[in-house]
Amino acid sequence: MSDPGRDGRDPIQFIDERTAAAPLLKKALRYLFPDHWSFLLGEIALYSFIVLIATGVYLALFFEPSLAKTVYHGPYAPLRGREMSEAYKSVVEMSLTYKAGLLMRQTHHWAADVFMASIVLHLMRVFFTGAYRKPRELTWLIGLALLFTSLLEGYLGYSLVDDLLSGIGLAIGYGVLLSVPLVGGPLGVLLFGAAFPGKGVFESRMYIAHVFIIPALLATLIGAHLALVMARHHTQFKRDARHTQRRLVGVPMFPGQAPRSLALMLAVAAVLFLLGGLVQINPIWQWGPFEPWLGTNGAQPDWYLGWLIGALRLMPSFDVVIGHYTVIPNPFWGGVAFPLVVLAVLAAFPWVERRLTGDRTVHNLADRPRQAPNRTAFGVAFLSWIFLVFVFGAADRLYVLFGVSYETLLTVFRVAIWVVPALAFLIVRRLCRELQHADRVEHERELAEQEAARQEAELMRRREPVI
Amino acid sequence: MKLRQGLLAGVTLLYGRRRRRLERERRAEQGRADAEQGRADAEQGRADAEQARAGAEQAGAGQVGAGQAQEAASAAGDGGGGGARTPARIVPPGLPDRRAEYLVVALLALAMLFAVGFIVVYAEYSPAEMPNQLLGVCMGGALGFAALALAVFGRRLVVTEEIEEDYPQENPREQSEIAQLLHESASRITRRRLLLGAGAATGGVLGLAGLTPVLSLGPLWDTAPLDYSPWHRGRRLVDPHGYPLLASEVEEETFYTAFAEGADREDIASVLVVVRLHPSELRLPEGREGWAPYGILAYSKICTHAGCAVALYRKPRFPVVEAKPALVCPCHYSTFNPATGASVIFGPAGRPLPQLPLMIDPSGHLRAAGDFSGRVGPAWWGVREGPPT
Numbered sequence: 001m002s003d004p005g006r007d008g009r010d011p012i013q014f015i016d017e018r019t020a021a022a023p024l025l026k027k028a029l030r031y032l033f034p035d036h037w038s039f040l041l042g043e044i045a046l047y048s049f050i051v052l053i054a055t056g057v058y059l060a061l062f063f064e065p066s067l068a069k070t071v072y073h074g075p076y077a078p079l080r081g082r083e084m085s086e087a088y089k090s091v092v093e094m095s096l097t098y099k100a101g102l103l104m105r106q107t108h109h110w111a112a113d114v115f116m117a118s119i120v121l122h123l124m125r126v127f128f129t130g131a132y133r134k135p136r137e138l139t140w141l142i143g144l145a146l147l148f149t150s151l152l153e154g155y156l157g158y159s160l161v162d163d164l165l166s167g168i169g170l171a172i173g174y175g176v177l178l179s180v181p182l183v184g185g186p187l188g189v190l191l192f193g194a195a196f197p198g199k200g201v202f203e204s205r206m207y208i209a210h211v212f213i214i215p216a217l218l219a220t221l222i223g224a225h226l227a228l229v230m231a232r233h234h235t236q237f238k239r240d241a242r243h244t245q246r247r248l249v250g251v252p253m254f255p256g257q258a259p260r261s262l263a264l265m266l267a268v269a270a271v272l273f274l275l276g277g278l279v280q281i282n283p284i285w286q287w288g289p290f291e292p293w294l295g296t297n298g299a300q301p302d303w304y305l306g307w308l309i310g311a312l313r314l315m316p317s318f319d320v321v322i323g324h325y326t327v328i329p330n331p332f333w334g335g336v337a338f339p340l341v342v343l344a345v346l347a348a349f350p351w352v353e354r355r356l357t358g359d360r361t362v363h364n365l366a367d368r369p370r371q372a373p374n375r376t377a378f379g380v381a382f383l384s385w386i387f388l389v390f391v392f393g394a395a396d397r398l399y400v401l402f403g404v405s406y407e408t409l410l411t412v413f414r415v416a417i418w419v420v421p422a423l424a425f426l427i428v429r430r431l432c433r434e435l436q437h438a439d440r441v442e443h444e445r446e447l448a449e450q451e452a453a454r455q456e457a458e459l460m461r462r463r464e465p466v467i
Numbered sequence: 468m469k470l471r472q473g474l475l476a477g478v479t480l481l482y483g484r485r486r487r488r489l490e491r492e493r494r495a496e497q498g499r500a501d502a503e504q505g506r507a508d509a510e511q512g513r514a515d516a517e518q519a520r521a522g523a524e525q526a527g528a529g530q531v532g533a534g535q536a537q538e539a540a541s542a543a544g545d546g547g548g549g550g551a552r553t554p555a556r557i558v559p560p561g562l563p564d565r566r567a568e569y570l571v572v573a574l575l576a577l578a579m580l581f582a583v584g585f586i587v588v589y590a591e592y593s594p595a596e597m598p599n600q601l602l603g604v605c606m607g608g609a610l611g612f613a614a615l616a617l618a619v620f621g622r623r624l625v626v627t628e629e630i631e632e633d634y635p636q637e638n639p640r641e642q643s644e645i646a647q648l649l650h651e652s653a654s655r656i657t658r659r660r661l662l663l664g665a666g667a668a669t670g671g672v673l674g675l676a677g678l679t680p681v682l683s684l685g686p687l688w689d690t691a692p693l694d695y696s697p698w699h700r701g702r703r704l705v706d707p708h709g710y711p712l713l714a715s716e717v718e719e720e721t722f723y724t725a726f727a728e729g730a731d732r733e734d735i736a737s738v739l740v741v742v743r744l745h746p747s748e749l750r751l752p753e754g755r756e757g758w759a760p761y762g763i764l765a766y767s768k769i770c771t772h773a774g775c776a777v778a779l780y781r782k783p784r785f786p787v788v789e790a791k792p793a794l795v796c797p798c799h800y801s802t803f804n805p806a807t808g809a810s811v812i813f814g815p816a817g818r819p820l821p822q823l824p825l826m827i828d829p830s831g832h833l834r835a836a837g838d839f840s841g842r843v844g845p846a847w848w849g850v851r852e853g854p855p856t
Contacts, residue, residue: 277603
């Protein structure tokens with residue numbers, strides 16, 4: 001192979017002679033992927049992230065991270081002559097004045113929503129198949145860090161625009177920040193430079209966090225996440241006798257997996273651009289510029305913040321007060337404590353499960369949800385808890401849709417968020433056990449059939465010489 | 468003999484399908500044996516022949532058909548047998564699929580067409596008339612057809628192998644070697660904990676020094692800016708256009724937004740919501756006598772829950788049967804009763820909206836008679852409730 005005459009013309013030889021990476025490269029090309037559709041959810045998240053970077057870089061070229069006052073004179077008549085921030089004006093202009101700007105902005109926004117959705121679905125897949133178990137606990141923890149960092153990234157992204165909706169969201173974020181015990185007030189002043197909305201310094205800080213600090217952090221975490229996945233390989237489902245705890249069956253990266261994975265990447269990008277072109281999202285020119293003294297009814301955040309709005313709305317009315325001094329303001333419970341509890345439960349789960357089941361072995365085989373009735377039941381209960389809080393985040397929309405008064409909904413949901421998960425736990429556990437039982441019956445029937453077929457064949461074989 | 472043959476024929480008829488399957492399996496087995504043979508001959512080693520075997524198995528499983536199984540397996544066998552001449556195949560062979568190749572090219576052509584379409588649409592339309600939908604369809608279509616092309620390529624033109632390998636195991640030997648390495652490296656050090664402590668302390672202090680410049684972002688541990696209020700006795704109320712608010716202009720059953728005259732309108736301590744109730748309805752807390760001349764009330768417009776603007780006013784259409792007038796925050800539906808000093812009657816807010824005492828000057832304009840009854844906006848740890856001191 002190593003023919004000096006071909007030096008510089010054979011790229012494989014060129015690379016290997018300079019990096020000695022051929023063994024590594026060959027190993028990477030033959031890296032095995034177990035074949036199951038649910039393993040692609042994480043890939044969808046990864047590809048949405050790539051679309052986010054690509055469209056985000058484009059948007060950053062047009063965005064003006066400044067709250068300095070200016071007046072709009074562009075083509076959109078309803079806003080003409082309106083005083084607004086440079087930030088808001090630049091987003092209105094990139095949406096309505098620059099060619100393809102709206103496509104890029106809407107695709108960016110859709111990509112963020114799809115990114116978060118695929119992360120959550122990926123998390124559910126990993127949870128319900130027990131794929132977080134030893135030796136993959138670190139991958140799980142990094143995944144959780146990715147989820148919560150992405151949440152913050154998405155929130156900062158749409159807060160940058162300084163339209164009425166995002167300004168309200170930022171005001172709530174400020175209220176939640178202030179509610180953090182001990183450090184909340186001073187931290188709010190440190191970050192905003194004064195009481196909200198501050199003197200405009202927060203915009204550029206938010207901008208650098210959104211376009212550089214957090215994306216760099218996300219990229220690093222994604223790298224670590226993928227490196228850990230590759231180090232221990234994927235889990236796999238036991239489809240037949242070849243799949244065991246020690247033996248992995250899969251399609252190699254090249255040539256089998258690569259075209260599929262690339263096709264998925266292009267398909268994700270295609271769907272995001274189609275959404276960005278055809279389905280309007282966050283038409284900020286309709287909301288108008290933000291002023292702290294303006295509000296609007298029926299305001300809803302992006303879907304992935306719905307659970308926090310719901311938690312803020314569900315909390316009963318109280319501040320923790322000692323004498324004349326507030327100690328823990330109300331938004332802390334819904335805006336900080338609730339997501340931290342969710343994070344803590346998810347992060348601790350692999351270790352808690354290990355303690356409860358006493359199972360400390362390595363797991364390379366993914367469970368079917370029914371194979372772990374307690375885990376599946378807990379997972380569904382926990383999800384239903386969060387989901388109900390999420391739904392209540394849109395309770396004012398439910399009122400508009402179904403005519404049930406907000407007050408009634410509040411009472412119902414305050415009960416339901418505790419009752420439904422408890423019921424879900426019992427029902428799902430029962431269901432898993434029934435399914436397991438059905439599997440056993442099916443398996444025994446199959447064994448009996450095989451035995452019958454064997455006996456029949458035996459009979460035929462014996463009969464033959466007689467005839 | 469005749470009877471036996473006849474019976475055999477019957478059995479063959481009855482069990483023909485099973486026989487055919489068995490035959491197929493036998494032939495595949497043969498192919499596998501060939502591959503085994505090839506592997507034995509091959510210098511290239513075990514892994515390569517396993518690929519051949521995998522290929523033969525795949526063919527035997529009916530994806531390509533029994534005949535092709537033999538073909539594939541023997542091809543693999545030949546490859547293995549000729550080890551010195553050509554290396555054994557890594558990727559199992561497959562049959563060409565000319566139609567799939569044309570299909571991929573056609574899909575790629577469509578992708579190019581859409582990509583060109585994107586450029587044409589971009590160039591053709593003016594910014595004002597740019598059809599975002601068409602742009603999205605062009606870009607999405609280009610990417611989508613490219614995805615389809617790759618999908619067809621991956622499904623029909625690339626051999627899909629299923630390979631087995633061992634999961635990576637832990638390395639107890641290396642683990643203990645690293646432990647030993649650490650232990651032995653430190654064996655000549657006598658004051659281990661002292662050195663470690665000194666090192667950690669230095670790292671901490673250095674880190675602190677490095678982070679110090681971050682404090683330039685703003686004042687450290689200072690909540691004084693949160694206490695700021697532009698209101699003092701005598702300051703006039705102005706409407707959003709900057710005109711002083713006349714008491715006679717303030718009507719019942721609606722609400723007004725007002726600011727401190729001359730103050731920054733973005734200052735959340737400046738903005739007020741002003742309503743008017745019938746003086747007989749007022750049940751203000753003790754010590755607020757005279758704060759609401761002619762039933763005109765002024766409260767901070769910033770919700771004490773999470774800082775949104777209290778931008779809704781519930782105005783009963785049938786006051787006898789419906790709930791009393793209320794100030795409502797649209798974010799989390801904290802609801803305040805203006806008649807009772809904006810006490811919380813619904814929602815998550817933990818304390819009332821701060822009230823601003825009002826007075827009317829000789830020219831009939833509304834003026835503040837003092838500062839707010841409490842802190843404006845969302846609360847924080849340690850904030851003192853009640854009037855500012």
